[in-house]
Amino acid sequence: MPWEKAGWEFLPERAVWWGQESILIVSDLHLGKAAHFRKNGIAIPNSVNENTLKRLDELLQARKPKRLLILGDLFHSEVNEEWQEFRKWLNGVNNNSWFKESLLILGNHDVLPVSAYEGLPLSVHQTSVIGEFVFAHDPADLEALPIDKIGVAGHLHPAIVMKGKGRQSLKLPGWWFNSVKRFLVFPAFGTFTGSVAVTPVSGDHCWVTTGRESIKLDLD
Secondary structure, X not given: OHHHHOOEEEEOOOEEEEOOOOEEEXXXXXXXXXXXHHHOOOOOOOHHHHHHHHHHHHHHHHHOOOEEEEOOOOEOOOOOHHHHXXXXXXXXXXXXXXXXXXXXXXXOXXXXXXXXXXXXXXXXXXXXXXXXXXXXXXXXXXXXXXXXXXXXXXXXXXXXXXXXOOOOEXXXXXXXXXXXXXXXXXXXXXXXXXXXXXXXXXXXXXXXXXXXXXXXXXXX
């Protein structure tokens, strides 16, 4: 499969390391969501935003990528204090000698004005093509793929339900490749995000993550 040829590593932290291109890929951080909820009277800990950035920073320091690719829904809300935290964090990342650039594919929650991105080392795109992969936020934007391309998206926050004997079941976040429509969907990276169970069929490809390891599932 294309991701095997490209040497993709599906990481337990709900990210992909593309070593050949030195790119770390994540989706759906939903920064600012906690502050948005607090503003509306719902008590969400301040540490939620910090935890997401800390986890991402640990991955960046471990892999030292040249590029960070975010598949949309970077920020969940209008500008708030958590956006300022992100700006400070990203400028710090950009100071690393091994780091070159961050790319954001706009998602449905990325509603900040253009002015919010001014001065940030972040390039913003509707879609992006790197090699044989077309990156978007919503899989619906990948309906008309060229025959030689594979789509990659986020948005759905997929999880896979694994059933055992009797009534045992376990739902884990993961990646889902729809073999008919030829797109791969990423799990949400953000700490304060849910997941939605998808229903893979024979021919699809799925990986789940326990947080400690990622596991490729046999669907046949």
